[in-house]
Amino acid sequence: MRNIISEREKELPESTIGKLLRIAVENKDVISLGPGEPDFVSPKNIIRSAKKWLDKSYTHYSPPGGRQEFREAITKKLRKENKIKTKPENIIVTSGSTEAILLALMCMVDPGESVVITDPGFLAYKPSIEVLNGKSICIPLHEKEGFRLDVEKIKKKIVPKKTNAMIINTPCNPTGTVMTKRELEEIADFAVENEVLVISDEAYEKFVYDNTRHISIGSLNGMEDYVMTLHSFSKTYAMAGFRLGYAVGPEKIIKAMTKLHIFSTISAPTISQLAGLDALRGPQGCIEKMRKEYDRRRKLIVKRLNEIDGFRCVEPKGAFYAFPNISSFGMKSLLFAEWLLKNAKVAVLPGTEFGRFGEGFIRCSYATSYDKIEKALDRIENTVKKLKIRRKKPS
Ligand SMILES: Cc1ncc(COP(=O)(O)O)c(C=O)c1O
CATH class of the missing domain: 3.90.1150.10 (Aspartate Aminotransferase, domain 1)
Known part of the structure; x- marks a missing residue:
């Protein structure tokens, strides 16, 4: 061959x-x-839940955007914990947030267009952009600056109308840096001024230390149209093998991602969504x-x-x-x-x-x-x- x-x-x-x-x-x-x-x-209650739903024969596909009751529960969680005001239509449930990253980029990047990422940064970002023939604009993070992202450096590197998105990751893999409200506000101003969509990967949202607070950039005033927030059950509930995550963002982009989802995985696993629902409704200790x-x-x-x-x-x-x-x-x-x-x-x-x-x-x-x-x-x-x-x- x-x-x-x-x-x-x-x-x-x-x-x-x-x-x-x-x-x-x-x-x-x-x-x-x-x-x-x-x-x-x-956690045991989540494992019990998955078994329960299997025993009840929940072995079929789910809707491409995610199960309605699950998206409603996610909406509540986002309002309460992330201060993101949203609706179920603005959410898509995915097979882990890794799938959400790729779906979001597929809907936003044409060949030759670019996305800002940090270097070092989570290893899936660059290949996911480049596999689409997009360009990644890497902003170096330096140890002497505490691996913090400086928006001035981004401004110098973007190409007007060709740089469609930037990915931020707080708390960050691999540096462990958590972005401050001030830093997020600067990114937000930059995104609005330059019409760049922020993809905010918050997979580690629950794991912050020493009185550090995790803030979702999607909660800042006026950011509804400029932020796609990604969350994952892999770290928060130790559910990595369930492959469960979700994205919340502008309805137009979520719709486009849902259209593509039908051709990638059809839907996130039904059992995982039901177990995820019980995870959200169950004890959080x-x-x-x-x-x-x-x-x-x-x-x-x-x-x-x-x-x-x-x-x-x-x-x-x-x-x-x-x-x-x-x-x-x-x-x-x-x-x-x-x-x-x-x-x-x-x-x-x-x-x-x-x-x-x-x-x-x-x-x-x-x-x-x-x-x-x-x-x-x-x-x-x-x-x-x-x-x-x-x-x-x-x-
Ligand atoms: C920063 C970051 N985002 C996303 C993911 C992917 O998580 P998921 O299991 O939800 O696909 C990881 C996994 O290590 C990660 O470190």
């Missing part, structure tokens, strides 16, 4: 995540600080329990990393990742991650998985038990001590 693989596919970057995590899973003595999903199992445990682990990982000679770690205020600077070891991020895996038997992700400005960093997930994190850090410390390379000042 001749090679029929599309150029589009060939141009997509190979991900090292899969390779590293596979080694970590296959090799039982490796401790993995790689995962991007909660180590917690979904599980979220705070997980948040508290992540916070305990966060404190441990940041403290221990900063105590190890050669590491420098900005304290993350949200999500469940630490993103330390390892440039003093004189190895590229990928090499350092491979070296740690081989010598310390600890899996981490190279910062370059998240963009070229991730060079000099690694991502350590603390969605792993406290004991394992302690052990992993002991191993890293002991292994790094043996390094013969003379260290330079971190860049």
